[in-house]
Amino acid sequence: MLEQQPENLQFSIKQLATEALQKSEPSAWFEVLYAKAKGDTAQIPWAKLATHPYLQDWLTNHQPFTSQQKALVIGCGLGDDAEAIASLGFEVTAFDISPTAIAWCQQRFPDSTVNYVVADLLAIPSQWHQTFDFVFECRNIQALPLNVRSSVISSITSVIAANGTLLLITHVRDTEVEPSGPPWPLSNSELAQFDNFGLQQVEKLVFWESKGTDVKQVRIEYQRHNLIELSVQPHRV
Template identity: 50%
Template sequence: MQPHPCLENWVKIANITKKKALVIGCGLGDDSEILAQYKANVTAFDIAPSSIEWCQKRFNNSSVNYLVADLLNLDNSWKNSFEIIFESRTIQALPITIRKEVIEAIATLLKPGGTLLIVTRLRDTEDTIDGPPWPVSEAELSQFSEYGYQEINRIPYIDTNNPSVKQALIEYQRN
């Protein structure tokens, strides 16, 4: 187990010290821990209580605040409160029928001037596809602009286990 390589590369060049960071769908915690290692103040959540239990066992001396939470039912106090958000493959795991709500839920959490990092599979069309996962379309990603987000970087990612699947790390800044 290890942090996502795109995140690992990003934290090496970003200044995240003392920034308030959120990891959505934290799984077993590796992405959260690398942000904490680079001195961010990290909150990480997952809908699965077993994931949070694993995080707390694996990283029992961690500074990360691990929580069980539902992205579509977060406390209003979280809105506009994070400077960095990392989301890896959560959007693509959720049905296309709720994507608008999922994107809105993510978009409202970041402070203006903050950075959103998304790692996802991509699709070129709006055609209905089988899943999960359901790769994210460009039209879906463009919904972030409705909340003042501007794409500032897109780095293709090739998974050696599945090299034919189009994937990327997308970095947004919120105006």
């Protein structure tokens, strides 16, 4: 997590994010960070080189999965979460806005079945519309400013298939006051947008709360229901 990183790395990331915002390119700083790292994972604050423990816990407790289901990993970073999902039989697409990150994934996992691609969360490919049975989003929304948040949530929900699942890991805040960031934890009204876009919350777990603040880290499982429109047939005698 960003707040646990060395102060110089925190400062550098905030500076990169601020510069990107000033250019109205809120996600551009990811590629700058990966490129500047020059292969040093210590310079990527979220690169743990292991499956996220909250994802692993969910996967372990939700098996078995139907074979050949399609999964999407949003902002895949260096690929560990995508590989864990693929190992369970999912047909996985994993994307990142950073070409350097995607090349790094392909170098780390040369024999992977995962389809690693460069894509922008703010410009999701149209062919992904309602395509994926399982979508994993971990702390990408909170890395983007509030003025693009509705667009980001809309993009994420648009790729979930009927009866599909979204697993969300994020920081949340108990106030609607805009936080300073990055990261910018999500508010309750922002979380409510997932419901507005047709998802239903199945489970919500709070993993920790930051003492002295209103910030929590949560894992939320959502499902999109396959709503069938019933047409009224005329009565025939």
